[in-house]
Amino acid sequence: MQPHLAIETSALAKSFGATRAVAGIDLAVRPGSIYGFLGPNGAGKTTTLRMLATLVRPDTGRAWVLGHDVVAEAATVRRLVSLTGQFASVDEDLTGVENLVLLARLLGHSVRAARSRARDLLEAFALANDGDRLVKSYSGGMRRRLDLAASIVVRPEVVFLDEPTTGLDPRSRSEVWNIIRALVADGTTVLLTTQYLDEADQLADRIAVIDRGRLIAEGTPGELKASTGSGVLHVRLLEAARRSEAAAVLTDALGIHVDVSADPALLTAQVADPERVPSALGALQRAGVTVTEFALGQPSLDEVFLSLTGHPAEADPVAAETEEEAA
Amino acid sequence: MTAPADILRRAVASGERPTPAGPLMATRVFAWRAVLKIKHVPEQLADTILVPVMFTVAFTYLFGGALAGSTSEYLQFLLPGTLVFAVVIVTLYSGVALSTDVRSGAFDRFRSMPIWRAALLAGSLLGDIGRYLLASAIVIGLGMAMGYRPEGGAFGVAAAVALVVVFASSVSWLWLLLGLTVRSPTAVQTAGFVGLMPLTFASNVFVDPATTPGWLQAFINVNPVTHLVSAARGLMSGTLPLDEVIWVLAASAVLVVLLAPLTVRRYSRRS
Numbered sequence: 301m302q303p304h305l306a307i308e309t310s311a312l313a314k315s316f317g318a319t320r321a322v323a324g325i326d327l328a329v330r331p332g333s334i335y336g337f338l339g340p341n342g343a344g345k346t347t348t349l350r351m352l353a354t355l356v357r358p359d360t361g362r363a364w365v366l367g368h369d370v371v372a373e374a375a376t377v378r379r380l381v382s383l384t385g386q387f388a389s390v391d392e393d394l395t396g397v398e399n400l401v402l403l404a405r406l407l408g409h410s411v412r413a414a415r416s417r418a419r420d421l422l423e424a425f426a427l428a429n430d431g432d433r434l435v436k437s438y439s440g441g442m443r444r445r446l447d448l449a450a451s452i453v454v455r456p457e458v459v460f461l462d463e464p465t466t467g468l469d470p471r472s473r474s475e476v477w478n479i480i481r482a483l484v485a486d487g488t489t490v491l492l493t494t495q496y497l498d499e500a501d502q503l504a505d506r507i508a509v510i511d512r513g514r515l516i517a518e519g520t521p522g523e524l525k526a527s528t529g530s531g532v533l534h535v536r537l538l539e540a541a542r543r544s545e546a547a548a549v550l551t552d553a554l555g556i557h558v559d560v561s562a563d564p565a566l567l568t569a570q571v572a573d574p575e576r577v578p579s580a581l582g583a584l585q586r587a588g589v590t591v592t593e594f595a596l597g598q599p600s601l602d603e604v605f606l607s608l609t610g611h612p613a614e615a616d617p618v619a620a621e622t623e624e625e626a627a
Numbered sequence: 628m629t630a631p632a633d634i635l636r637r638a639v640a641s642g643e644r645p646t647p648a649g650p651l652m653a654t655r656v657f658a659w660r661a662v663l664k665i666k667h668v669p670e671q672l673a674d675t676i677l678v679p680v681m682f683t684v685a686f687t688y689l690f691g692g693a694l695a696g697s698t699s700e701y702l703q704f705l706l707p708g709t710l711v712f713a714v715v716i717v718t719l720y721s722g723v724a725l726s727t728d729v730r731s732g733a734f735d736r737f738r739s740m741p742i743w744r745a746a747l748l749a750g751s752l753l754g755d756i757g758r759y760l761l762a763s764a765i766v767i768g769l770g771m772a773m774g775y776r777p778e779g780g781a782f783g784v785a786a787a788v789a790l791v792v793v794f795a796s797s798v799s800w801l802w803l804l805l806g807l808t809v810r811s812p813t814a815v816q817t818a819g820f821v822g823l824m825p826l827t828f829a830s831n832v833f834v835d836p837a838t839t840p841g842w843l844q845a846f847i848n849v850n851p852v853t854h855l856v857s858a859a860r861g862l863m864s865g866t867l868p869l870d871e872v873i874w875v876l877a878a879s880a881v882l883v884v885l886l887a888p889l890t891v892r893r894y895s896r897r898s
Binding site: 350355375382385386388389393395402403406408409420421423424425434450452454478479485486 | 632634635636637638639640643644645646647648652653656659660663664667668731732733735736737738739740741742
């Protein structure tokens with residue numbers, strides 16, 4: 301028998317009233333990988349996750365977790381997955397230990413095993429000294445770590461994380477990333493949603509870009525970047541006043557269109573032929589324009605998003621509201 | 628700071644996969660959770676029964692003489708009513724707690740777990756009985772301190788409390804349903820108060836309804852709170868008002884039969 305995909309969906313769709321939250325999505329996620337679901341608020345990420353976690357019934361289309369249908373075999377799927385919601389879904393009025401013991405008991409551990417599992421997890425997630433405090437007093441980062449610990453009290457095969465780092469400071473983010481990497485190193489499959497392009501870039505083996513309920517691109521981070529051109533040149537000028545002059549020089553030297561960004565001293569351009577960049581910089585120097593910074597690299601996922609969707613990766617407030625209401 | 632990588636790896640890799648808790652065990656665990664919340668957030672209970680307690684003190688000393696000839700006689704009349712008033716208000720908390728879980732995402736986590744879905748509801752209701760008993764003890768303790776003496780003795784008081792708890796648990800279903808329907812815990816609380824105030828005031832908790840106008844008497848006589856108060860008053864004063872007790876038990880049964888299936892349905896389907 302062919303080994304199952306961790307997650308597979310076929311034309312999965314869900315509407316809430318007149319809003320098509322998810323409009324036919326096909327996914328195939330390999331076991332033991334991190335799969336990133338990237339898109340703005342209201343794109344349908346959370347609804348897709350909730351369908352996979354058996355919380356929402358799809359209208360049409362099907363989905364399987366490790367070969368089990370999420371509707372027909374919901375009970376089996378619940379034994380294999382764990383879901384961590386968008387807002388730390390831990391219980392504020394209980395202590396850290398009590399939160400974990402509660403879940404361990406529900407998942408079948410004895411009182412003693414539940415306590416020892418809770419202590420081990422708190423230690424591993426750098427919460428050992430805070431286990432007996434009420435979660436109410438935890439910082440955002442501590443809550444998120446407890447939330448992640450809660451989702452692996454009994455190690456699931458597939459972990460769904462809905463925006464695991466939204467609202468966290470950079471240090472807490474990188475801690476959460478470490479935990480996610482450790483999970484995957486152990487063979488767990490992680491499907492995470494994110495609005496942060498760098499998060500998807502850093503963590504995910506493959507990324508699905510989703511916009512308005514549809515999958516608009518899928519691939520490795522490298523493939524997605526490559527699909528929008530060979531590279532991007534960023535040039536920062538000392539004097540913002542000379543930008544239009546500099547743009548003309550660059551356009552001339554590179555033979556391409558140069559974009560002026562919101563930043564008054566910055567010029568960006570999609571470069572088809574990176575070999576011509578050094579001479580273009582030389583042309584700027586000869587024109588007497590001082591360059592303080594330049595970079596030639598792959599486009600950021602932000603730029604990828606823009607070129608895929610035709611609009612920047614920003615929340616669509618109307619859609620976001622609808623999805624929240626539906627959830 | 629994350630702990631050293633090897634500790635993290637070991638904790639993550641722990642491979643034990645026990646059989647998930649059955650319906651009874653899951654219910655017990657959720658009841659434990661509800662009791663822990665009483666322990667950790669005692670001010671919630673205190674806030675809720677503050678109003679009935681203040682009414683008891685104020686009505687007894689301000690109006691007791693005027694309404695019943697003496698404050699001590701009025702307290703004998705009022706206290707069983709306060710008991711009902713306090714516990715019925717505390718039932719609101721079931722809905723507030725459920726609504727909090729829905730909002731926080733704890734609800735989604737529990738529902739995506741391989742356990743009996745209604746265990747959260749059943750366990751919370753069970754744990755809330757602890758809350759009702761505690762509220763009863765506070766009200767009766769306060770009454771005794773103010774000079775209340777139950778002629779029905781410990782047995783009569785226990786019987787009255789038991790009846791009040793049965794009724795309160797049935798009313799809780801209404802708030803659970805509300806908790807699954809409205810958007811926030813505060814909305815549950817507001818809607819609940821708006822519903823409960825007429826039920827408790829337009830009853831025989833504070834005064835003998837014989838002095839009220841006819842149209843109000845008609846409402847008071849069908850108000851379940853009136854019958855519960857009459858039953859509690861009887862039991863605590865050493866009589867057995869069997870028809871009132873039966874009325875209350877029947878009303879409780881009707882509430883559960885109507886509301887429980889609706890609530891469980893809404894709970895399982897909520898998306």
